[in-house]
Amino acid sequence: MTDATTGAPPLVHEVLAAVLQVRQGSLRVLLWERAMEPHAHRWSLPGGRLRADEDVEASIRRQLAEKVDVRQVSHVEQLAVFSAPERVPGPRVVATAFLCLVPSHLDPELPEDTAWQPLSALPRPAFDHESIALRARNRLRAKLSYTNIGFALAPPVFTISALRELYSAALGYRVSATNLQRVLSRRGLLEPTGQTARPGRAGGRPAAQFRFADSTMAVTDPFAVLKPPADERGK
Amino acid sequence: MTDATTGAPPLVHEVLAAVLQVRQGSLRVLLWERAMEPHAHRWSLPGGRLRADEDVEASIRRQLAEKVDVRQVSHVEQLAVFSAPERVPGPRVVATAFLCLVPSHLDPELPEDTAWQPLSALPRPAFDHESIALRARNRLRAKLSYTNIGFALAPPVFTISALRELYSAALGYRVSATNLQRVLSRRGLLEPTGQTARPGRAGGRPAAQFRFADSTMAVTDPFAVLKPPADERGK
DNA sequence: ACAAAAGTGTTCAAAATACACCCATGA
DNA sequence: TCATGGGTGTATTTTGAACACTTTTGT
Numbered sequence: 257m258t259d260a261t262t263g264a265p266p267l268v269h270e271v272l273a274a275v276l277q278v279r280q281g282s283l284r285v286l287l288w289e290r291a292m293e294p295h296a297h298r299w300s301l302p303g304g305r306l307r308a309d310e311d312v313e314a315s316i317r318r319q320l321a322e323k324v325d326v327r328q329v330s331h332v333e334q335l336a337v338f339s340a341p342e343r344v345p346g347p348r349v350v351a352t353a354f355l356c357l358v359p360s361h362l363d364p365e366l367p368e369d370t371a372w373q374p375l376s377a378l379p380r381p382a383f384d385h386e387s388i389a390l391r392a393r394n395r396l397r398a399k400l401s402y403t404n405i406g407f408a409l410a411p412p413v414f415t416i417s418a419l420r421e422l423y424s425a426a427l428g429y430r431v432s433a434t435n436l437q438r439v440l441s442r443r444g445l446l447e448p449t450g451q452t453a454r455p456g457r458a459g460g461r462p463a464a465q466f467r468f469a470d471s472t473m474a475v476t477d478p479f480a481v482l483k484p485p486a487d488e489r490g491k
Numbered sequence: 492m493t494d495a496t497t498g499a500p501p502l503v504h505e506v507l508a509a510v511l512q513v514r515q516g517s518l519r520v521l522l523w524e525r526a527m528e529p530h531a532h533r534w535s536l537p538g539g540r541l542r543a544d545e546d547v548e549a550s551i552r553r554q555l556a557e558k559v560d561v562r563q564v565s566h567v568e569q570l571a572v573f574s575a576p577e578r579v580p581g582p583r584v585v586a587t588a589f590l591c592l593v594p595s596h597l598d599p600e601l602p603e604d605t606a607w608q609p610l611s612a613l614p615r616p617a618f619d620h621e622s623i624a625l626r627a628r629n630r631l632r633a634k635l636s637y638t639n640i641g642f643a644l645a646p647p648v649f650t651i652s653a654l655r656e657l658y659s660a661a662l663g664y665r666v667s668a669t670n671l672q673r674v675l676s677r678r679g680l681l682e683p684t685g686q687t688a689r690p691g692r693a694g695g696r697p698a699a700q701f702r703f704a705d706s707t708m709a710v711t712d713p714f715a716v717l718k719p720p721a722d723e724r725g726k
Numbered sequence: 727a728c729a730a731a732a733g734t735g736t737t738c739a740a741a742a743t744a745c746a747c748c749c750a751t752g753a
Numbered sequence: 754t755c756a757t758g759g760g761t762g763t764a765t766t767t768t769g770a771a772c773a774c775t776t777t778t779g780t
Contacts, residue, residue, distance in 0.1 A: 265543045267502055269585055308500045308583060311574040334571055337587045339546040348543060350504055352572045401717050417732075429719040434733080435770060439717065442768085459779030460731030482636050482658065482666060482674065483743085652759075669760080670743060677741080694752035695758030718770085 268349045271316040272303035272385070274335065274392030275324065277358040277372060278409055278425040283396075284372040285389045286323065290382055291369065294345045298382040299373065301389065303351070312352045320356065324364040331357040331408035331473060335392055343384050355392040360422055361411035376428075397427055402477040404445045407468035415453050415463035443476045445469055503584045506551040507538035507620070509570065509627030510559065512593040512607060513644055513660040518631075519607040520624045521558065525617055526604065529580045533617035534608065536624065538586070547587045555591065559599040566592040566643035566708060570627055578619050590627040595657055596646035611663075632662055637712040639680045642703035650688050650698035678711045680704055 275286040287299040304319040306312060312334070317326050335353040343349065358364070373379055375393050378386055399405045400423060409422045419440075420433040440446045447469045452462040510521040522534040539554040541547060547569070552561050570588040578584065593599070608614055610628050613621055634640045635658060644657045654675075655668040675681045682704050687697040 267504055267541075269502055269504065306502075306574070306585070309576055311576060312572055312585075336569055337547055337572055339541070339587070341544055341546060350541070350547075352574070398713075415732085423717065427717065427719075431717060432770075434772090436717065437733080439769070455731070455778055457779075458730055459777090460729085461733075461777035463732060478633075482662065482671070650759085667743075669745090672760085674742070690751055690758070692752075693757055694750085695756090696750040696760075698759060 266347045268347060269306040269312075270303055270349050270351045271306055271312050271319060272301040272338075272351050272353045272388060273316050273320055273332075273356045274301055274353065274389045275320065275329070275356040275358060276375075276392060276396060276426075277362075278360045278422050279372055281421065281425055282374045282376065283393065283426050283428075284374050285378070285392070286366075286370065287373045287379075287381070287385075287389075288323070288367070288370040295382040298380045299378070299385070300382040301353075301385045302370075306352075313354075316352075316354045316356070323367065323370055324358065328358055328362045328364050329356050330359050330471070331355075331405065333395075333473070335388070335395060338384055338388060340384070351388075353388045353391070355395050357396070357405070357408035359411050360409060399473075400426060403473055403475050404443075404468060404470055405473055406440070406445070407471045408473070410468065413449055413451070413465050413467050415465055417463060419466070445476060501582045503582060504541040504547075505538055505584050505586045506541055506547050506554060507536040507573075507586050507588045507623060508551050508555055508567075508591045509536055509588065509624045510555065510564070510591040510593060511610075511627060511631060511661075512597075513595045513657050514607055516656065516660055517609045517611060518628065518661050518663075519609050520613070520627070521601075521605065522608045522614075522616070522620075522624075523558070523602070523605040530617035533615045534613070534620070535617040536588075536620045537605075541587075548589075551587075551589045551591070558602065558605055559593065563593055563597045563599050564591050565594050565706070566590075566640065568630075568708070570623070570630060573619055573623060575619070586623075588623045588626070590630050592631070592640070592643035594646055595644060634708075635661060638708055638710050639678075639703060639705055640708055641675070641680070642706045643708070645703065648684055648686070648700050648702050650700055652698060654701070680711060 277284055286302060288302060290296050290298055290300050302320060302323045303316065306315045310318065313332060316332065320326055320329060333355050335355045338351045338353060341348060375389060378389065406419065406423065409426060410419055416433050416437050420431050420436055423431045423436060445468055446466045449465045449467055451465040453465055455462050512519055521537060523537060525531050525533055525535050537555060537558045538551065541550045545553065548567060551567065555561055555564060568590050570590050572585060572587050574585045576583060610624060613624065641654065641658065644661060645654055651668050651672050655666050655671055658666045658671060680703055681701045684700045684702055686700045688700055690697050
């Protein structure tokens, strides 16, 4: 706000969403194929221009509504600002990117040009959208470890082995059901529903069903180390 | 980028810095007292308007140069976007906020209207700057736990008890020198210089001096839990 | 009865906290 | 030699990973 009204160059602020979901055993991101230049036939994150009467979060929710039912999005959080002057051709566009999650049991209707693409093999992405998508994946992976964000990937009720598959897909490596169960239980994130799921055709013991105790994001392991001393920790 | 050139309302993008330093045993933030409206006599974070040829990080470094010597800033990272439509009076301004750190041994020359204010008792802050400053503090606190970010608060060479004071001030609770030493050493963050500091007037054993092995930020405790299984963890 | 899947008990290892005690210096 | 701050050794606790074994089902 130093140089007040110096014939300011045009500036557009856009919001972009990396909407992630685990489908068919892999972590995927919602992309649409650009029909027109610039970057025709390359794949873009959904998003659009920030309007005058909304903040960035309201904006991304509105824009997303054009692609997926917003009620299906279980978590939205700011990721970062992308502002390289030439990040898109033409007039300058600064972008605020978001990480959004959709639980695995939902399969929203999508427009023709839109698809869930695996993060491990993205088709030619537009602009800087690949790095945004990968940043979203990294954020999700980190948060699976020290928050309850798993609730946003999972259906309302699930078995431990189903949850294990979600975590494995999102993290990119095999997670042990035993340990997953214990870690999440000790932290009080999981609560048993009392129900059990019927085993598959191959038999096997019926699996107990659980739900997440909370469905808003919270940090559950606040300090990895350097915790306050025991007496100051009490409250 | 949906509604392309619809007589767009004016939009300004500013960058703001929460510059933190530990001084006199407490964590402080650099603020300047506004002389003029709006919010005259309230305290603002330094910052200013994003220019056409720079990205947000370049911009904050440039703006900061007007307040403190940029070479004295040991760390800069994006915090978040603040975009409530009415966050400042007048034409709309979207802000990208940064967390910046200055090591405790430096005492940059400051303009007349600028001062280091304790985060625990901020004077009347302007606009939404208090929440930005507090967000910066929280980010710093979290990162002290799982990254090497301490390097950015400490002088190039220091004793463990000096480092303990920095961590205590930043975290807001007493940190044990013994454990601090061990945790940082085990992670390979600290290296001994071989030098010792002369004891104070009251005597006492001379303290060994250390330095941080690295002075760019790195995550040192990547997964609190749900680590990959041992065999997949190797590389 | 047996295979398959789920769940529990137990062991093991690592890492962090707590605390006691020893070390090196100034007065 | 004693008070003062610094450092090390060690015990305790917590937490997560690994693995063996039991439970419950379908065929």
